Amino acid sequence: MGIGGEATAAAFQPPPGLEWHSVSSRLGWYRKIQVVGFGVVVVVAGAALAARVLPAGGALLAVCVLIAALLVGWLVTELNWRSWGYVEASDELLLTHGVIWRRLIVVPYRRLQFVDITANTVQQWLGIGTIRLYTAAATTQARIPGVPLADAVSLRARLARAGVARSAGR
């Protein structure tokens, strides 16, 4: 987190008087399920390959490497979900995410064209969803994953209302 020091950290703060609203820790679990699912495939394939190609000691090493990778993956998911944050200011929605590449996106409500919520099977089971905000610009890429579904629905309703209230053309 330390790269760039205070200045960078300050640049990604929420507007004065507001706090980042963090997403559900279940996003972390969702990411872990993804990592483990992917990890199992890699471990099995890696083990099969290692058994054929490498001598016995090498196979052990390969398994160690894969387990280390899983641990790193675990850590990354933990950092990832904690990096997400959003806040509803009076005229715009601010959101931030990213650990290595930090991003701050400001979407004025009057620019919103539509807002949608998606949740795949696993996300539904965890009770979280992804909110996407669409403006006329395809480059906007504003989404908030891991919002508890009930919150997501009310947030979408608030955004839609705010969008209509402040809309002027496009």
Next chain:
Amino acid sequence: MNRPEFLPPVTGHPPAGPVRTEEPEPVGMPPDGDRPAEDTPAVTFSEAAYRLHGATVVLRGVGIIVVTIGIFLPLIHDEAFLITGFTLLMFPYSGAVFGVAALAWSRVRFWVHDENLVYQSGVLRRASRQIPLRRLQGVDVIRPLVPRMFGLAEVRIELAAGDRSELRFSYLARPMAERLRAALLAYAAGLHGGTPEATERRVHRVRMRDLLAGLLLRVPVMAGLALCLFLGLVWAMTKESGVAGGLAPAMLVLGREVGWPLVAWGRFTVSSSPDGLRLRSGLLVSRMRTVPPGRVHAVHIEQPVLWRAFGWVKVEVTVTGYGDGRDSAGVTLLPIAHRDVAYELVDLVFPDASLGTVELVAVSPGRFDHGGSGANDVVFVSRHGWPGRTIDVVAHERAQSVQLVAGPWQRARGRATVYLDTPSGPGRAALVLPVRQARMLVEQQVARGRLAEHRERPHSSQWQDEPAP
């Protein structure tokens, strides 16, 4: 009107008046250039349904037959028997082609109903499109070579609706096409469709020699020319036929980089009128585009390195409707012109922008690319690039969202990138700044967007509002 019950209920029925192809009294139109407004009597597309010009049938039919002959003749050219058979077959075939073309033509009808343009067509599958004219993004009048010889023109309209968002009227008589264009733009502005055509003022005309010089004076083209010269010399000395093989692709590239733009942008004129900017261009296919005011999101000014000595620039704009899809390069506002002309034009696109007076603050003094940014109440300007140079101009009231991104390298150096998102097209302004300034810029941009929204826009507000309640 033979099957009116087919029409969806929202469409309304064609007006009771007779179906017309032409104006009662066609008016002679002067050739390209400024056209006085008084010789365009009111056309009311809401009072009668109109057809395309009858000659469309002939042009379409002949076109299809020529293509058919072109495909089959090379296959059968050496067999007298086949040629006779083919010729005999062509008679009923031509009849069928003309019949279908005539039928298709007879089914096309268009009129204006309640600020909507209704376009009915189709032989087997009848279609009726209803187009809200308030959503109109631009109108083109295109005159391809052959229809032009018959005094015909095509009208093409663009809507902000993604795919299939254009509609072509091919072909109409030239005066009719002009009239339709004017009427559609008037309806789009919320005026009565019979409003006489707005008067226009020529802003700039690109001289042919400037265009040619500009197209040649670019690094890839110069390199291509040098390569051609070199290969030609080698060939002259060695008479090695393989060298000619290398010449062909080089010539192709030159044709694409110089020949095609020359034909497309020849006789380029920009005029301004109350209903928008009018861009005329084209040597073979002459095209007139109208970009209504308030439809432009961003302007992108490019300056290839060799143009800098002359102060020449190229100007492109991002317009909804254009830009995403068919014409991914956006609309070229000026293929080549002096910087001052370009600035003047930007002021027309974004009223009160006065681009020339915007002071650009260097991102980091002494940097080799002289990158900088600045803003006033209307626009945000950023300049970057080296040795070629790019200036992006985004209107505050048009910017969609603002992003601040800092990657690991940038963070180590205390920097971040600010992006202003505009609808797709050539203009996405990005600026690398010290991180504290970057965040300040984000806040400033958001505040400016908020202010611009509240400012009065007497000139262009008509264009941006949704239909009035």
